[in-house]
Amino acid sequence: MSEYILQAKNLTKIYGLHSENEFEALHGIDFTVTSGEFICIMGPSGSGKSTFINNISTIDMPTSGWVRIHDIDIRTMSSHEIGKFRYQNLGFVFQDFNLLDTHTLFENIAMPLSLAHIDRTQIIQRVQAMAKQLNIEQLLNKYPYQCSGGQRQRAAIARALINQPQIIIADEPTGNLDSENSHELLMLLKKLNEDYQTTIIMVSHDPFIASYSSRLVYIKDGYIEQMIKRESLTQDEYFQKIVELNSAESRRHFQ
Numbered sequence: 580m581s582e583y584i585l586q587a588k589n590l591t592k593i594y595g596l597h598s599e600n601e602f603e604a605l606h607g608i609d610f611t612v613t614s615g616e617f618i619c620i621m622g623p624s625g626s627g628k629s630t631f632i633n634n635i636s637t638i639d640m641p642t643s644g645w646v647r648i649h650d651i652d653i654r655t656m657s658s659h660e661i662g663k664f665r666y667q668n669l670g671f672v673f674q675d676f677n678l679l680d681t682h683t684l685f686e687n688i689a690m691p692l693s694l695a696h697i698d699r700t701q702i703i704q705r706v707q708a709m710a711k712q713l714n715i716e717q718l719l720n721k722y723p724y725q726c727s728g729g730q731r732q733r734a735a736i737a738r739a740l741i742n743q744p745q746i747i748i749a750d751e752p753t754g755n756l757d758s759e760n761s762h763e764l765l766m767l768l769k770k771l772n773e774d775y776q777t778t779i780i781m782v783s784h785d786p787f788i789a790s791y792s793s794r795l796v797y798i799k800d801g802y803i804e805q806m807i808k809r810e811s812l813t814q815d816e817y818f819q820k821i822v823e824l825n826s827a828e829s830r831r832h833f834q
């Protein structure tokens with residue numbers, strides 16, 4: 580059994596392989612994650628952050644190299660096995676929500692539990708408890724298009740967390756939220772990380788949001804250019820280091 584919950588080796592992603600638009604977005608990245616880490620991925624626009632997070636989390640498949648989650652090589656799984664693996668192990672929070680408009684919030688949130696054939700009474704209890712925590716318990720019978728952006732985002736978060744995943748994958752999770760809702764979401768992620776050792780891998784542009792992580796991974800031009808560990812730094816010291824890294828990069832951009 581590996582000491583890592585997630586490992587990637589020589590991860591390469593080429594879009595449009597063998598076409599005239601062939602583009603190598605990731606160039607042989609090695610990356611490991613220990614259980615209970617809270618990782619934030621940052622980097623300039625177009626540097627490969629979403630490509631990276633998608634390729635380490637079964638959303639997309641690398642062109643070459645491998646990714647192991649819980650020691651299982653994700654390339655060896657059939658699409659049916661990947662589906663099952665996702666709802667058993669992973670929770671996804673995306674900026675654009677990905678809720679199904681033909682289903683109520685209750686049905687959307689319950690989906691991972693229904694797929695796992697959890698008993699109906701338990702589903703109702705768990706969805707109601709999660710909705711209460713995210714302050715959307717009054718909205719469970721509404722459809723996503725009847726809810727505000729913040730409410731939809733909270734429903735998507737409830738769906739991501741309902742199966743108590745060991746790893747949460749979040750791509751710009753606060754992108755469509757106001758500052759109060761962003762703060763609440765971060766508090767929730769932090770609590771899951773601290774109380775249940777849930778591993779979190781999140782993409783963000785915002786140094787303040789990044790300062791909640793335990794390790795910052797800075798991606799540039801398809802490579803991991805730098806990593807900073809928070810370790811014994813206070814959140815404020817860590818925040819300052821993240822700001823410095825981003826502003827040094829911005830200055831380099833304009834030179």
Ligand SMILES: Nc1ncnc2c1ncn2[C@@H]1O[C@H](COP(=O)(O)OP(=O)(O)OP(=O)(O)O)[C@@H](O)[C@H]1O
Pocket residue numbers: 594595602604622623624625626627628629630631
């Ligand atoms: N489906 C695709 N086909 C071809 N090229 C793509 C595709 N998706 C992304 N790319 C390219 O790969 C590179 C990395 O894109 P990616 O979306 O991973 O960047 P990002 O760092 O997440 O950017 P942003 O911060 O702007 O969201 C970009 O140059 C992008 O144009």
